[in-house]
Amino acid sequence: MKVLGISGSPRKDGNTEVLIMEALEGAKAKGANVEFVSLAGKDIKGCVAHPTCGQAGKCLIDDDMTDIYPKMMEADAIIIGTPIYFGNMTSQTKALLDRTYLLSKMGRKLEGKVGGVIAVGGRAGHELTTACLMDFMTLQGFVLPAGAFAHSMVREIGAARSDEKSMKAARALGERVASLAIKVRT
Numbered sequence: 554m555k556v557l558g559i560s561g562s563p564r565k566d567g568n569t570e571v572l573i574m575e576a577l578e579g580a581k582a583k584g585a586n587v588e589f590v591s592l593a594g595k596d597i598k599g600c601v602a603h604p605t606c607g608q609a610g611k612c613l614i615d616d617d618m619t620d621i622y623p624k625m626m627e628a629d630a631i632i633i634g635t636p637i638y639f640g641n642m643t644s645q646t647k648a649l650l651d652r653t654y655l656l657s658k659m660g661r662k663l664e665g666k667v668g669g670v671i672a673v674g675g676r677a678g679h680e681l682t683t684a685c686l687m688d689f690m691t692l693q694g695f696v697l698p699a700g701a702f703a704h705s706m707v708r709e710i711g712a713a714r715s716d717e718k719s720m721k722a723a724r725a726l727g728e729r730v731a732s733l734a735i736k737v738r739t
């Protein structure tokens with residue numbers, strides 16, 4: 554059983570990355586194999602809604618999503634984390650979500666996967682950001698555990714590491730996601 558963690562922060566070693574890693578530790582403790590993907594420095598263009606989308610069995614845009622699609626399809630569960638930028642997810646995260654249009658056009662490839670969400674910000678916007686990510690997941694047919702999210706109230710780079718509350722919440726999310734993924738598979 555595999556859990557994929559995706560950080561939508563443009564900052565390497567940022568808080569989102571720290572918390573996704575901690576969630577993956579929680580998933581590992583429940584017996585999952587884990588993989589981490591950072592969107593920092595990646596070239597992920599916006600979806601262009603091509604009328605033939607899905608027919609070629611691959612995205613018509615050739616960028617870093619080419620390597621991310623198979624990881625998403627292989628995973629039993631996906632945890633997506635994002636910093637909050639002006640009250641919502643980063644543009645990098647949104648580009649990734651929109652580009653999964655391909656996977657729905659290829660036959661609902663994300664349906665039945667377990668989902669989890671991490672929202673990180675120094676001030677406000679956690680609720681809306683989480684709601685938007687969870688809405689994406691339900692539209693794509695994900696199954697969500699009770700308490701499918703973890704929130705973190707930190708700003709400076711790496712501050713999450715010393716914030717016990719954030720670390721605990723992320724780890725517990727990873728455990729919940731992995732536990733449900735095991736149940737879904739059996």
Ligand SMILES: Cc1cc2nc3c(=O)[nH]c(=O)nc-3n(C[C@H](O)[C@H](O)[C@H](O)COP(=O)(O)O)c2cc1C
Pocket residue numbers: 562563564566567568569570635636637638639640641673674675676677678707708709710711
């Ligand atoms: C452009 C920009 C907009 C931001 N807007 C918000 C916001 O609306 N609410 C908030 O709580 N934090 C906001 N922040 C702070 C980041 O969410 C915060 O620093 C977060 O910890 C960054 O995560 P990272 O370390 O994974 O990149 C903003 C930061 C930037 C650069």
